[in-house]
Amino acid sequence: MEPPTSGTAQNDRRCFGIGGSKLSSATISQDAEGFLLNAINMNFFDRLSLAWRILFPTRTERRNSNARIAKQRLKMILFSDRCAVSDEARQKIVRNIIEVLSEFVEIDSQDKVQLNVSADPDLGMVYSVTVPVRRVKPEYQDSEEDYRGKITGITYKDTGETSETVDVTFDFFIPNEN
């Protein structure tokens, strides 16, 4: 039983001849010749399973199909082509962001601010800036006045079901007057 071949049969690729188009090459490449020589030397069951694998490829073979490989490579190339931000643009971005953020927070050290450009399959191009912050500027901090009188950390030692007394510990917040 001969395994099916087409005009451009190759060893590891699925090939199926549907009559061949007018544009397929007339000569068989050296790969195909090697493939045929190997195939002739196999025994019957090996050839049968090879034929089956050619006609009905498994999922891993489909994953390595040429179209998918091309698509992967193209994605990588397009991302790296598109995200070529010039160096001076990077510095300007970092400087502007430091300026804007300094209004709200105190930045730890300006040298540690990083700009990262990456490609995310869902979002596309992602520019992320990491800024180490020492503390928030006082006028923007959460006001402690909001916590005045707040009761937290309530624990019941005795809820008064069996005895007639209730034993409770809790925290009561009063902000510093300084």
Place this chain on the structure above:
Amino acid sequence: MTAPLPSIPRALSSPHSILPSPVLLRPQSLPRRRRWTPSAAVSAAFQWNRKPQLAGETPRVVVVTSGKGGVGKTTTTANIGISLARFGFSVVAVDADAGLRNLDLLLGLENRVNYTAVEVLNGDCRLDQALVRDRRYPSLELLCISKPRSKLPLGFGAKALTWVVDALRSRPSGAPQFVLIDCPAGIDAGFITAIAPANEAVLVTTPDITALRDADRVTGLLECDGIRDIKMIVNRVRTDLIRGEDMMSVLDVQEMLGLALLGVIPEDSEVIKSTNRGYPLVLNKPPTVAGLAFEQAAWRLVEQDTMTAVMVEEEPKKKGFFSFFGG
């Protein structure tokens, strides 16, 4: 009162003409025929008076570009130009390649080009002398930039081409409705010259990785130049390779580039034959697959419409009884 019937039987017998695209099947009022009432599909194919409706402001200056060479820009320009002329619009096709001239060969007009735009700019001739009118469809005119034997015209830049297009717009015989500019390959001075007067762009690409990378780069450059309306034509599509997962499908291409799709042209050996004869592909009778696709793309260009790609049917997964054999 019956309208005079042209010779129908030959068109009826060829299967190609009964292959109307969804566009052609749009319902319109049928012409009255008392003696012979055709079925809907047949009469839709016979509505020779039908024109697509022009959208956008005239003249529409469209640049056909691609970045990579050899993907079919000049073929696309020639065929879409002839299709537009056949629909009845006035078209001026400009071959913006100042060094190597090809559009005249594809239209079959290479013997009749006497004057070119360089001579118009020098004042040696008038603009209408440099325009070559096609004999078959007089609403198509061709303008070449320079003679191939002359030294490279270093003076022909973006301003010169913009001047030429403005002169076409304000010429006494009326502005053309379409100006198709055939862009040279690459992204250097010739490309910048060609895209300068344009308002819209048609990006021609093939589904292989090299052309797509260049097309992406060109898209970026076009958007930088201010051309936002970019539509894509995917050329040389081989459905057998797509089905065999050897070539990226049109859906993949659309997903990668993110452009609206104007047309999908299958690979057709008729393209080479018609180039050799100098007879544009869309004029073939019976129409070929690629010719029909070009005509539909021209229709969509006029109406500023786009199409959506469909997925090629995949091979059905065979599972079950024999799967222990290696499936």
